[in-house]
Each structure stands twice: as structure tokens, then as C-alpha cells.
Amino acid sequence: MSESMSVHPEVVTTHDVHHDEHGGGHHKETFISKYIFSMDHKTIGKQFLITGIIWAIVGGLFSVLFRLQLGYPDQSFPILETFFGHWAKGGQIQPEFYYALVTMHGTVLVFFVLTAGLSGTFANILIPLQIGARDMASPMLNMLSYWFFFLASVIMMSSLFIQTGPAAGGWTIYPPLSALGQASQGSKLGMDLWLVSMAMFIVSSLLGGLNYISTILNMRTKGMSMTRMPLTIWAMFFTAVLGVLSFPVLLSGAILLLFDRNLGTSFFLSDIVVNGEVLPNEGGSAILFQHLFWFLGHPEVYIILLPAMGMVSEIMSVNSRKPIFGYMAMLGSLFAIAILAFLVWAHHMFVTGLNPFLGSIFVLLTLLIAVPSAIKVFNWLTTLWRGNIRFTPAMLFAIGFVSLFISGGLTGIFLGNSTIDIHLHDTMFVVAHFHIVMGVASFFGMFAGVYHWFPKMFGRYLNSTLGYIHFWVTMVGAYLIFWPMHYEGLAGMPRRYLDKSGWVSFNQFGDLDKMITVVSIIVFAVQLMFVFNFFYSIFKGRKVTTQNPWGANTLEWTTPIRPGHGNWVGEIPEVHRWPYDYGKDGRDFIPQTEPIGANESKH
Amino acid sequence: MQTVFIVAILALGFLVTFQIAKASEYVAILRGEERSRKQTNKINGFLLLVFLIAGLIGVYYCNEQLKGKILGAPASDHGVLVDRMLYITLALTFIVFVITQVALFWFSYKYQESDTRKAFYYPHNNKLEVIWTVIPAITLTVLVGFGIFYWFKITGEAPKDAMQVEVVGSQFKWEYRYPGADKVFGKKYFKEISDAKNNPLGQLWDDPANHDDIYVSGEPMHLVVNKPVKLIIGAKDVIHDVGLAHFRMKMDAVPGTPTTMWFTPTKTTADMKKETKNPDFVYEISCDQMCGKGHWSMRGEIVVETQEEFDAWLAKKDPQYAKVAPAKKMEPAKDSATAPGILKDSVIAQVIK
Structure with a gap:
């Protein structure tokens, strides 16, 4: 077992006692106000997490289905026809079904899992707890943020069940394909539902983001200056800023696209003849949409990645029993990444006919991001150096995150360079790159966070043996799936090809595709095991008996084991130091709440 | 029938894993949690080292298997430039890849928890930060320079006789x-x-x-x-x-x-x-x-x-x-x-x- 036990003998008041004690005048909680329309940031965070888990299962299952097609394009799976009817006629995934699957896989995982499920969960749970606030600046808006997300989820989910199927134009929904029902089944009702759902999602994201920002800026406890905040909070802060500034641009794109689809406008449409039918639209620009999309789309990558980086920094420091190396450099690099995130969007558009001079500017700015990323990696490495490392499941996932971030970050240097991008653009290389650096790495950050803060969320531990199995299978599996995939891309194999047997140039990877499919099924099964561990441990996991099981400095571990609404019984603790005094002056750790001693050395 | 069989096997394997996991929790308590935690720590530290070595061998093996399947020599003048840029980038990033991954897993293995060592309080070092800001910056400048040079050659005006x-x-x-x-x-x-x-x-x-x-x-x-x-x-x-x-x-x-x-x-x-x-x-x-x-x-x-x-x-x-x-x-x-x-x-x- 990885958890350090019975180190701290103090026993803490259980949560049922203190409701009457804090703040005073709290109305009596019913089941509905406590678990459903709750305004407690911790409950809202759990709601985001559990909704995210459900979506992750759906999105992951989709990938297993289309991997079946990719690995075994000639084989038929009668069971698929049983479940999906004419979408999998004769047990074979039909092209329209395939494209619906990849589109929804991307949409669901990028937005619903790694945006809402990741920063929705941890920003909600950690911000008030780590800065020392009783709740968010506006608990009401916070609750609405979840329910708008829920509404978006319901709409998106319903689009899976309509006759013409969900959106199928890729998660980037480029018009004209996404604008013309004649061009694709998935561009009929499914696309409208996609756009409406995303509009709801953006509302949710904005309500959440504004709340996170104002909470961090205004509600820090006494002594918690900005530079005494844990890096998790800094990461959540920049994430929220990115979201607030970029999501509205996607909203505008989505609304204009809705107009083009339903009201006969021509924002993105021009000179189109589809299936022999001449459309009247003239003067629009299909490329304009791509600018609007990627102005969100690129910061979105960092919206997904930054919270993972923040949590990894925190978890790595705690479990190395050593301060995070270069706190100010970590903070500066987060800031630099947040700024640059807005200035690189057109690197997704090098081969759209973009002016080459403009392209060269975006090459420069894109490769610049590698500098703060390198700083972060070196700082993590130095944090491990001469530490005294405990391999909790959370720590293993944090180490795995760094490994994946290095691997995926380095391939970004290929793609950010427009010269190489000409060859690699829209090939499997891109798929391998962003799945490693943004998909799997962020998932690792999320898993690290779940394993680390599960005791705080539910007062119980996750089973760590299952955690170790989960980590090792996922880590090995992720590399087995995505590392060789780069080679397919180097051969020029385009992404979103469901059967390569008709091609002379791309048909040489049949065995590789089979291997990838088998591994991805195994990895998916292990994720289900994690989900089982998660729900089982909520009710039956080993109970947490000490207030601070990891020996961490941050404020959330000064709350009761199962904190109620309001988090602290009595006064909110005052903060006297930064959160990374581990191993200082021969002491294992010094919590933030401890005043600076007279003889304490300076750092 | 086959499907049912596979599902049954999966479910069984799952159940067995879960029972073992649960049992190991009890065993840990019986044997003393601190002791068994330290033992697990050693195992995971060792596995990280194994992963590093197996991973590097895997990278080599993967390359041996697949390098013949990616496209051969480029068939256009621009293709030569693209490939050259690709190989320059590959060489540089591969060096960084090996150094950082080895450091990551080696440090994890070497500095795993031990009763005989105390963590070294080392919060920052500005010189180091400057070094690893400047070196990547210079390297990237080289890459950007080559990249933009080739990019303008490729995207420039076509010859008049084209x-x-x-x-x-x-x-x-x-x-x-x-x-x-x-x-x-x-x-x-x-x-x-x-x-x-x-x-x-x-x-x-x-x-x-x-x-x-x-x-x-x-x-x-x-x-x-x-x-x-x-x-x-x-x-x-x-x-x-x-x-x-x-x-x-x-x-x-x-x-x-x-x-x-x-x-x-x-x-x-x-x-x-x-x-x-x-x-x-x-x-x-x-x-x-x-x-x-x-x-x-x-x-x-x-x-x-x-x-x-x-x-x-x-x-x-x-x-x-x-x-x-x-x-x-x-x-x-x-x-x-x-x-x-x-x-x-x-x-x-x-x-x-």
C-alpha cells in the first residue's frame, strides 16, 4: 500500500457535527439541494467528474468501435449489427457510421471529458480548498455552469439517437461539409444539435471560467498572496482566462454556421455545386470558419493541458518530498504558454492556401512555445533529482505525464514547422502527436488528480493495487498504440481513412493496425476497471483516518476528512508561507499554515 | 457464442484481478502498512527502470520493423527539402528525447524513497533556468531558420516556364x-x-x-x-x-x-x-x-x-x-x-x- 498510515494521530471531527457551526444560518439540506442542485463547489466538482467519466466511457467505446474497423477492415462482427442496425450492416461499420464515430469521439473527449471533466472537476474542487475560501465567488453561477453542461450533454447524447445520426464531419466541423445536409448524412439534424449543444457547453464553460477567475483573484485567505498559491491554482487560473477569451469566438463561429445552415446566409459558403445542385451562395469564405474555430481550437489544447500540468507539478513535489523546482519559472512558463496559445492558431492551416509569409510568422510563434515547455520539463526533472520519491498511483501517473509530454511535445516541433507540415499535415502523424501530448498526457494528469485527491473528495482511498495495474497497462498501451502510428504518418497515410486496401501507397500497415486495435481494446478494458475501482471505492474503499494522508502542505489537507459545505470548521486558516516547503531544515514538510520560525533558513 | 465466451473470460479475469487487489489491501494491513508500502515502492521504482530500458529497445525495434515501410526517397525537388528538414528535426529531437526520458526514469529509479536519504531542499537556481531557456531557444532558432528558408522556397512563385x-x-x-x-x-x-x-x-x-x-x-x-x-x-x-x-x-x-x-x-x-x-x-x-x-x-x-x-x-x-x-x-x-x-x-x- 502506498498510503502513509497513522503518521498523524490527530483525530478530526466528523462532518455531521459542524454544519451548524460554520457561517451560521445554513438552511436545512435536502437530498436535492445536497446532491443534485447543489451549490457546494465540492459536489459540483464531483458532478463534473462523474458526468465526465460517463462521457469518457462513451467516447472511449467509440474509439474501440472504429479501431475494430481499422484493424479488421474485411472482417464482419455480427454483434455490431445487433446493436447498431443499418449503421453496421452485415456486421461491418458503414462509412457514415465510421465518420460519426470519429467525430463524436473527438468532440466528446476534447470538450466533454478533457475540458468539462478535467478543469470542471479540479477547478471546482481545488480552487476554494487550496486558496482557503468557503466556496466559489458565485455558487449559484457555479451550479448553473454544471447544469448548462448537463443540458449540452443531453442534447449531444440525443443526437446519437436520431435517424440521420450525429455530426460526422470531424470534430473540427469545417464547412461547407458541415453546412450542407446534401453533402453528408451527419450534416443534417445531427449537426444542428451539435452546434446547439456546443453553444450550451460554451455558456457552461464561461460561467465556470468567470467564477474561477473571480474566486482566485478575490477570495484568497489571509496571507495567501498570488505567489503563495500552489501551481495547480495558477494553472486553473490561466486555463480559465484562456477559456473566457477564446470560447466566445467559437460561439460566434457556431452561430454563423447555424445561420448558414438554416437562414440562407453565406458567411462560409461560396461557389458550391453539390451533387449537381448549384447553390446560390457567393462571397463567403470557408477558411474564415477555420480561423474562428482554431482561435478557440488551439487555446483549447492548453485549456486541456494546463490543469494537468498544474496538478502534476503539485503531485510531483508532494511525492518527491521536495519543493517544485523553479516555482517562478514554472509560473512564468505557464504565463508564456497562455499568451502564446493565442498566437499560434494558424499553424493548423499551413496548407489551406494561407499566405506563406503569414505562415512563416506562425512557424516562429509556434516553435516559441517549445521554450516554456522545455523549461517545464527540465524543472520537473530537477524536482525528481535527489528527492525521496514515493510512487503512489498519482505519482506514477505524474511521471507518465512528463514522459508523454516530452514524446508528444517533440513531435510538435515537426508539425509546427510548416515545411515538414506540408508532408505530415492531416496524416496519422498528427493523430499520434496530439493523442500523446494532449489526449493521453492530459488523461494522465486527470488520473493523477483523481488518485491524489480522491481521499479528499470521498474520505476513502482508491484501491492502489488496481491503481498500479491501471497505470502500467495504460502507460505501456499508450506507447504501443501511438508510437508506431507516427510511422504511418511519415508514409503520408491520411487520417480518417477507414480502409487502406485500395491504396498502393498506404496498404503496408495492416499488421500494425491489427496490433494497435488489440492493444486499444485492452487499454479500454483497463479503463473500465478504473471506473469500477472509482465507484466501488466511493462506497467501500478503505477509509481515510488521518487528515493529511500524503503529508502535503496545501490548505485542503487542513479541512476535516469529510469537509461539509463551507470547508473549514470555524475560522479559515491563515497562510504564512509558499506551499512547497518539503524537506526544509531537516523537516519532512511544513504546512502553509505554519508561521515562519525565527531560525528558519531562507530559500 | 464466441462473443459470450470472450465476455465471460473478460469478466472472470476482472473478478480475479479485483479479488487479488482487495486481498492485497488486507495483507498490507496484516503485514504492517508502512512495510508493505515500501516494498511496493521498490517494485514500482524497478518497473520504471525496466520500462525505460524496454522502451528504448522498443523504439529501436519499432524503427527496424517500420523504417522500410515509410516512403523512400522523395520524387520531387521540394520533397528533398522537406525530407532534409525532417531529418534535421528528427536528429535534434531524438537527442533531446533520449536525454530527457533517461533522466526522467533514471531519477525516478535512483531517488526512490529510502530510509537512508533525505530529500535535498533545492527550490530554484536561476543559472540553470537561464541555461535551459537559452539552449532550447537557440536550437529552435536554427530549426525555424531552416524551416522558413525551405518554406519560402517551396511556396514561392512558380518558375515562368512551369x-x-x-x-x-x-x-x-x-x-x-x-x-x-x-x-x-x-x-x-x-x-x-x-x-x-x-x-x-x-x-x-x-x-x-x-x-x-x-x-x-x-x-x-x-x-x-x-x-x-x-x-x-x-x-x-x-x-x-x-x-x-x-x-x-x-x-x-x-x-x-x-x-x-x-x-x-x-x-x-x-x-x-x-x-x-x-x-x-x-x-x-x-x-x-x-x-x-x-x-x-x-x-x-x-x-x-x-x-x-x-x-x-x-x-x-x-x-x-x-x-x-x-x-x-x-x-x-x-x-x-x-x-x-x-x-x-x-x-x-x-x-x-
Whole structure:
């Protein structure tokens, strides 16, 4: 077992006692106000997490289905026809079904899992707890943020069940394909539902983001200056800023696209003849949409990645029993990444006919991001150096995150360079790159966070043996799936090809595709095991008996084991130091709440 | 039945794993949690080292298995530049990859928890930060410098003597147009596009430059070896992409916004058949931009040949104009090239019924 036990003998008041004690005048909680329309940031965070888990299962299952097609394009799976009817006629995934699957896989995982499920969960749970606030600046808006997300989820989910199927134009929904029902089944009702759902999602994201920002800026406890905040909070802060500034641009794109689809406008449409039918639209620009999309789309990558980086920094420091190396450099690099995130969007558009001079500017700015990323990696490495490392499941996932971030970050240097991008653009290389650096790495950050803060969320531990199995299978599996995939891309194999047997140039990877499919099924099964561990441990996991099981400095571990609404019984603790005094002056750790001693050395 | 069997096995394996996991929790408590935690720590530390070594071997093995399957030498002048940039980047990033991954897993293994060591309180070192800011910055400057230099070479103006071919994508096929003897493409307007009127590209017949334009579909595009070619790329319905893996070129085909790219093919199809030892070799055009349900099968072919072969091939083609104006089936190429004005009125009279 990885958890350090019975180190701290103090026993803490259980949560049922203190409701009457804090703040005073709290109305009596019913089941509905406590678990459903709750305004407690911790409950809202759990709601985001559990909704995210459900979506992750759906999105992951989709990938297993289309991997079946990719690995075994000639084989038929009668069971698929049983479940999906004419979408999998004769047990074979039909092209329209395939494209619906990849589109929804991307949409669901990028937005619903790694945006809402990741920063929705941890920003909600950690911000008030780590800065020392009783709740968010506006608990009401916070609750609405979840329910708008829920509404978006319901709409998106319903689009899976309509006759013409969900959106199928890729998660980037480029018009004209996404604008013309004649061009694709998935561009009929499914696309409208996609756009409406995303509009709801953006509302949710904005309500959440504004709340996170104002909470961090205004509600820090006494002594918690900005530079005494844990890096998790800094990461959540920049994430929220990115979201607030970029999501509205996607909203505008989505609304204009809705107009083009339903009201006969021509924002993105021009000179189109589809299936022999001449459309009247003239003067629009299909490329304009791509600018609007990627102005969100690129910061979105960092919206997904930054919270993972923040949590990894925190978890790595705690479990190395050593301060995070270069706190100010970590903070500066987060800031630099947040700024640059807005200035690189057109690197997704090098081969759209973009002016080459403009392209060269975006090459420069894109490769610049590698500098703060390198700083972060070196700082993590130095944090491990001469530490005294405990391999909790959370720590293993944090180490795995760094490994994946290095691997995926380095391939970004290929793609950010427009010269190489000409060859690699829209090939499997891109798929391998962003799945490693943004998909799997962020998932690792999320898993690290779940394993680390599960005791705080539910007062119980996750089973760590299952955690170790989960980590090792996922880590090995992720590399087995995505590392060789780069080679397919180097051969020029385009992404979103469901059967390569008709091609002379791309048909040489049949065995590789089979291997990838088998591994991805195994990895998916292990994720289900994690989900089982998660729900089982909520009710039956080993109970947490000490207030601070990891020996961490941050404020959330000064709350009761199962904190109620309001988090602290009595006064909110005052903060006297930064959160990374581990191993200082021969002491294992010094919590933030401890005043600076007279003889304490300076750092 | 088979499926049920597989599901049953999976469920059983799952159950066994779970029981072991639960049991190990109890065993840990019985044996003393601190002791068993330390033992687990050692195992995981060791596994991290194993992962590093196995991983590096795996990287090598993967490369050995697959390096023969990625495309061989590039078949265009620009392709040479792209590949050179790729290999420069590969060399630099691979060094960084090995150093950082070794450091990550080695440090994890070496500094795993031990009773005999205390963590070293080391919060920051500005010199180190400067070093690992400046070195990546310089390295990246080199990469950016090479990259932009090649990029401008590739995307710069096509040579004046380049031949031109128009490529038009639509769900899910490619069509081509050659400008004919006048070397000028006639004007088009999308509302004229009509298969019924034999006008698949929407050419305007009152533009005499159109009269010798040769429309090609249902067969490969033909190019001349060692002669620069400028592709003028368009789309009728949704965004497509002209992907030429062997030439290392790619450009979107956007409805309403024509794009261009140019390159010089340096190897004929026959050369490539020899070089790849594959008698079935063809240059392929892949659609690289998601364009609907047939995206994966939107395939075109290119034949690269000598000038003589090309001329012979082109000579057999009639301009599309000949099909819409059978009466005028004379030498439209010469006419329009020498006396564009004269033909105009009569043609319009013919075309507009």
C-alpha cells in the first residue's frame, strides 16, 4: 500500500457535527439541494467528474468501435449489427457510421471529458480548498455552469439517437461539409444539435471560467498572496482566462454556421455545386470558419493541458518530498504558454492556401512555445533529482505525464514547422502527436488528480493495487498504440481513412493496425476497471483516518476528512508561507499554515 | 457464442484481478502498512527502470520493423527539402528525447524513497533556468531558420516556364484541366457547372481561352519529368485536399478560393517502379481533408513521363469545347491562340441557345 498510515494521530471531527457551526444560518439540506442542485463547489466538482467519466466511457467505446474497423477492415462482427442496425450492416461499420464515430469521439473527449471533466472537476474542487475560501465567488453561477453542461450533454447524447445520426464531419466541423445536409448524412439534424449543444457547453464553460477567475483573484485567505498559491491554482487560473477569451469566438463561429445552415446566409459558403445542385451562395469564405474555430481550437489544447500540468507539478513535489523546482519559472512558463496559445492558431492551416509569409510568422510563434515547455520539463526533472520519491498511483501517473509530454511535445516541433507540415499535415502523424501530448498526457494528469485527491473528495482511498495495474497497462498501451502510428504518418497515410486496401501507397500497415486495435481494446478494458475501482471505492474503499494522508502542505489537507459545505470548521486558516516547503531544515514538510520560525533558513 | 465466451473470460479475469487487489489491501494491513508500502515502492521504482530500458529497445525495434515501410526517397525537388528538414528535426529531437526520458526514469529509479536519504531542499537556481531557456531557444532558432528558408522556397512563385494543370475536387473524385496550346486557362463560373451540358468545370465558352482547354477525368493526371508544374486547385462542393505523398506536397482544395502549389517531379513512374521494385507502383493523389463518407476512397493517380510521352498523350485529347460545339470542331487551339477576338461572337452564338 502506498498510503502513509497513522503518521498523524490527530483525530478530526466528523462532518455531521459542524454544519451548524460554520457561517451560521445554513438552511436545512435536502437530498436535492445536497446532491443534485447543489451549490457546494465540492459536489459540483464531483458532478463534473462523474458526468465526465460517463462521457469518457462513451467516447472511449467509440474509439474501440472504429479501431475494430481499422484493424479488421474485411472482417464482419455480427454483434455490431445487433446493436447498431443499418449503421453496421452485415456486421461491418458503414462509412457514415465510421465518420460519426470519429467525430463524436473527438468532440466528446476534447470538450466533454478533457475540458468539462478535467478543469470542471479540479477547478471546482481545488480552487476554494487550496486558496482557503468557503466556496466559489458565485455558487449559484457555479451550479448553473454544471447544469448548462448537463443540458449540452443531453442534447449531444440525443443526437446519437436520431435517424440521420450525429455530426460526422470531424470534430473540427469545417464547412461547407458541415453546412450542407446534401453533402453528408451527419450534416443534417445531427449537426444542428451539435452546434446547439456546443453553444450550451460554451455558456457552461464561461460561467465556470468567470467564477474561477473571480474566486482566485478575490477570495484568497489571509496571507495567501498570488505567489503563495500552489501551481495547480495558477494553472486553473490561466486555463480559465484562456477559456473566457477564446470560447466566445467559437460561439460566434457556431452561430454563423447555424445561420448558414438554416437562414440562407453565406458567411462560409461560396461557389458550391453539390451533387449537381448549384447553390446560390457567393462571397463567403470557408477558411474564415477555420480561423474562428482554431482561435478557440488551439487555446483549447492548453485549456486541456494546463490543469494537468498544474496538478502534476503539485503531485510531483508532494511525492518527491521536495519543493517544485523553479516555482517562478514554472509560473512564468505557464504565463508564456497562455499568451502564446493565442498566437499560434494558424499553424493548423499551413496548407489551406494561407499566405506563406503569414505562415512563416506562425512557424516562429509556434516553435516559441517549445521554450516554456522545455523549461517545464527540465524543472520537473530537477524536482525528481535527489528527492525521496514515493510512487503512489498519482505519482506514477505524474511521471507518465512528463514522459508523454516530452514524446508528444517533440513531435510538435515537426508539425509546427510548416515545411515538414506540408508532408505530415492531416496524416496519422498528427493523430499520434496530439493523442500523446494532449489526449493521453492530459488523461494522465486527470488520473493523477483523481488518485491524489480522491481521499479528499470521498474520505476513502482508491484501491492502489488496481491503481498500479491501471497505470502500467495504460502507460505501456499508450506507447504501443501511438508510437508506431507516427510511422504511418511519415508514409503520408491520411487520417480518417477507414480502409487502406485500395491504396498502393498506404496498404503496408495492416499488421500494425491489427496490433494497435488489440492493444486499444485492452487499454479500454483497463479503463473500465478504473471506473469500477472509482465507484466501488466511493462506497467501500478503505477509509481515510488521518487528515493529511500524503503529508502535503496545501490548505485542503487542513479541512476535516469529510469537509461539509463551507470547508473549514470555524475560522479559515491563515497562510504564512509558499506551499512547497518539503524537506526544509531537516523537516519532512511544513504546512502553509505554519508561521515562519525565527531560525528558519531562507530559500 | 464466441462473443459470450470472450465476455465471460473478460469478466472472470476482472473478478480475479479485483479479488487479488482487495486481498492485497488486507495483507498490507496484516503485514504492517508502512512495510508493505515500501516494498511496493521498490517494485514500482524497478518497473520504471525496466520500462525505460524496454522502451528504448522498443523504439529501436519499432524503427527496424517500420523504417522500410515509410516512403523512400522523395520524387520531387521540394520533397528533398522537406525530407532534409525532417531529418534535421528528427536528429535534434531524438537527442533531446533520449536525454530527457533517461533522466526522467533514471531519477525516478535512483531517488526512490529510502530510509537512508533525505530529500535535498533545492527550490530554484536561476543559472540553470537561464541555461535551459537559452539552449532550447537557440536550437529552435536554427530549426525555424531552416524551416522558413525551405518554406519560402517551396511556396514561392512558380518558375515562368512551369506547366499548369488545374485540379478540381468534388465528392469523391478528381478532375483535371490542361490549358491547351495558348497556355491560358479560360474563365469559369460555378453556376455554369452542368454534367448535362457537358460542362463539368463550369467553363465560360465565350472566353476563347477556353476553347483549347483540355478536360481530363477518369484517368490519371499526366506530368512531365523534370519540368516544374503549377497546380491550380479548386473544389466544387466541400473542402478537399490534394495530397501527394511521394512528392511531399499537399494543398487544400477550397470551394470559392482557388489555391496553388508547384513542384518539379524528378522521377518518372517507370523510374519509381524500378526504384521501389514494385511493378504496380503509381503516384497517388489522396484526399487529405475530411470530405464526407467517401473521403477514404477519394483517389487520383498521376503519371510522370518524358516530354515525348506526354505530348503523345495530350495529342489524343480533344478540348471539351469540341463536345459542346461540334460544328466548330476544327483547330480551336490555333485559332484562339492567334486570333482570340474573331472567334468570340460566333462561339457565343453557338453556346447560348
